[in-house]
Amino acid sequence: MTRVSPWLVALALLVAAVGCADDDAAEAAPPEVTGAETPEPAAPDVAAVYATIGDPGPDGDTLVGASTDVAERVELHESVIDDDGSARMVELEDGIDVAAGEGVVLERGGLHVMLMGLETELAEGDRYELTLEFERGGEVTVDVDVVPTVGGDDGGGGHDGQDEAHGDDDG
């Protein structure tokens, strides 16, 4: 004859519920990624990927890595212009913060995904897959469009606001 304390039952249920909640958090959906594009690379071995990463939800998220079959290596980078006017690129080893309620824009002259050691020639009109890995949201694979090297306004973020500079005028 075994008696189970109602308190123990309640505790067990609570533990199970908390466990489920934890699982749910770990399986949060990755933020929406739109407008992923690579200008047809002028150099044979390196290329950049730009995209808009949507609102990751109230907890925020971090883009921690990326991978693709078209390149040997992929890094997360930011182009920086120092006070002395010189340009350099910084590898973001801690990833790219995707702000809660906002998301983040990867654009020319700023944050970008850099492909190194291209194994496939990327030409205008091609499309390839890139997998982005988020700390909370997990992985998402997106199609990246290869767009013309010389497109619309290639001036980057500058003072043009948050919108992705998508080729709106090819002359």
Add this chain to the structure above:
Amino acid sequence: MGRVRALPPRLRALAAGAVLLTVGALAVLGATLAGGADEAPSTAALADHPGAQLLQNPLPNPEATGFHGAVLAEPIPRPDFALTDTDGRRFDFAEETAGEPTLLYVGYTSCPDICPAHLAQIAGAMAEAGLDTDELRVVFVTADPARDDAERLERYLAAFDDGFTGLTGSPEEVDAALAALGQPAAEVFGERPDGSYEVTHPSQVLAFGPDDRARLVFPFGTSREGWVADLPRLVAGEVPS
């Protein structure tokens, strides 16, 4: 400006460029140029080489200047350096481009972001403004001569416009070219296990007019409309005032 016109050419150019400065600053400039002045210039813009202005990353002020590029307080004379073009020919920059409107940019082909975006913006703006490289020379100097040989450079630039001129040379020659522009030598950083690396370089494009002086520089992020508005005026020899 009649008084200014009576000055020797270098002084004249410097004084003309100083129009935007206050009268006080003009006096300091004049005193410095007179050579007898012992007092140190108050700003780095008056340092030895006018190219030193680039190190202050001058920003455009279209409302005040009417130009979308940044107007320099002191024009930069066309620098005197020689490198090798993608046909393997010796290219003396000051001599080859004398009297011709010229855009000059220093970068490297393994740079995936700022360099191609700048060059694409120039190529796109020239097409939109109806300018070709016979009317406006575009010269790209590599800051990474170890990797950027003539073949790589030629193929890279052809992706933007096959009329663009690419220049490379020995590391010493490239450093000398940067020094002729008043710029520090390029620095290699971020070496990776596979041997690849990144290079620092000036982020601005210098715009030389037909009078062999650069009065405008275009920082990264200049809009397409800004380029399209300014380039025909540069080609026409218009001088910011």
